Amino acid sequence: MYVAVKGGERAIDNAHAYLAEERRGDPSVAELSTTQIREQLRLAVNRVMAEGSLYDPDLAALAIKQARGDLIEAVFLIRAYRTTLPRHGVSRPVNTAQMAVTRRISATFKDAPGGQVLGPTFDYTHRLLDFTLEANGEAPVAPRAPAMAAVVPHITSFLNRDGMIEEAPHDDTPPPDLTREPMELPADRALRLQAIARGDEGFILSLAYSTQRGYGRTHAFVGELRIGTVAVEMEVPELGFAICIGEIEVTECETVNQFKGSRTEPPQFTRGYGLTFGQNERKSIAMSLVDRALRWKELGEDYSGAPAQDEEFVLMHADNVQATGFLEHIKLPHYVDFQSELELVRKLRAEVEASTMREAAE
């Protein structure tokens, strides 16, 4: 005898209690603190801040802990929190030329004013598991160099002096805000960069990789990659001038790309741009490649049908919070739709059977 499935509410509560217990894991193992996550899983924290569009390492660490290390889930927690925050105003554009750099490299010039600064990088490490980390080791100390000059000029500005690279177009129109207005297509570059900056790292990485392999090839070099802290300034109407409200760490990447020239422009190099919260090299390099690929129209290039050139395809599918929600929603009950399909398929099959029977009889 059929008994209607009741008790959904209790089942949900129990499932959540089970989840909380699983999150903690074996209670005989010391609990992970959010400050430990913030300090020792910093790249995970950076990714959550970048894709969550909220610069707050403590909250990002909390989200990672609550999400059991599922970074997309952590991004979702941050986004859902961020959207409830009041908006006091808008900062001035950060001046990355004034960045206090911890890392700054160029692949296009052997040396340049300001020098090559490697900083804390995985590059050139041998990827051998370091079993000493299994034991609680000493806190390593790195040798220190004196602080660098305050202003480290952008490498692309040297190229620009000879007209070898396109001017970065100066634009003072306030950029649109995709967290406050529905996305409208076609999008301008500011909106595209905004969407890519919070887009899924894996998705942007794969798109960028596809351009390198020939799907919308733009042949990019890393003109400059710099990581460091920049001051965030805000105009306060009551004061009449801008004040610094804090510092954030960002990664900026400018790529230099081939351009054979068009009817109106002589041959010169062109730019792709990437900027992310925190140290996030892979994302900012990938971002600048995708940015450049999406600029085909304004540069008068051909549209080869490559995914990375397709603005609607890139922007509508880059957000992992949207993507994961919609993907996972197919776990929800679909009895009703499925039932209607079931009836339809049964009906169509019955008709096919009837007609084969008829044909056999004839």
Add this chain to the structure above:
Amino acid sequence: MTDQAYNFAYLDEQTKRMIRRAILKGVAVPGYQVPFASREMPMPYGWGTGGVQVTAACLTPEDVLKVIDQGADDTTNAVSIRKFFQRTAGVATTEATAEATLIQTRHRIPEAPLTEGQILVYQVPIPEPLRFLEPRETETRKMHSLEEYGLMHVKLYEDIARHGHIATAYAYPVKVEGRYVMDPSPIPRFDNPKLSGSPALQLFGAGREQRIYALPPFTQAVSLDFEDHPFEASKAPHDCDLCGAADSYLDEVITDDQGGRMFVCSDTDHCRCRREAGHVGRLGTPMIEGVA
């Protein structure tokens, strides 16, 4: 329990005003998809965030809320959304269709006729009826503005040529007041006739796709068809095994591994009301007052 940390019905008043403006525009242009700045909600996209935002923008403290998923009040996501509004708005809730002033639904229209003053809020996954014919939003918006619906008719015609029937079982497109072709959300086509001329206000919210649209009361919504292949609302050719209803939409339940199955009303409130009124189906038992 009301959560004091958040505004009434979770969203802040400015956001609600933005959503209400989109709703008003939708009501003014029935069937037209109004873009709105959908917010991240504390539940995932694809799980009813559009419906939840529309509900949040419409709720008043005096409202009585009913939430259904697949026609049932007790499916997990319906429970979760009802709980969300109990917590953030503290509104009264009900399972009785007739008692509710606002009903949020996923995939069904209640069997009991809706009345004037009621609001039915649909959760919509893909608001664009032309999406599976043309994946580009920039193109489909153009098609709507030019009333260019030939592609849809070709698709329906091809169905008939291939299968002898229109092979769309749910999310069956309708034309609203002779103008916009609209996706009624994935309701079974059995429910389509109830869309048209309803005394209730019907609102559709798609959170991830950032669209709101509406059918104001007594709006005509005609299911697309051909003169020689008229639209047909279909359901399983059975009666409800619990309440005996012959005219309600049925879920199929597998009862054993020998091919045994039963059919029950997908609208749990409708089924309960009928059983309380003494109707008994093939496998049902007479219901004693107050005992399920």
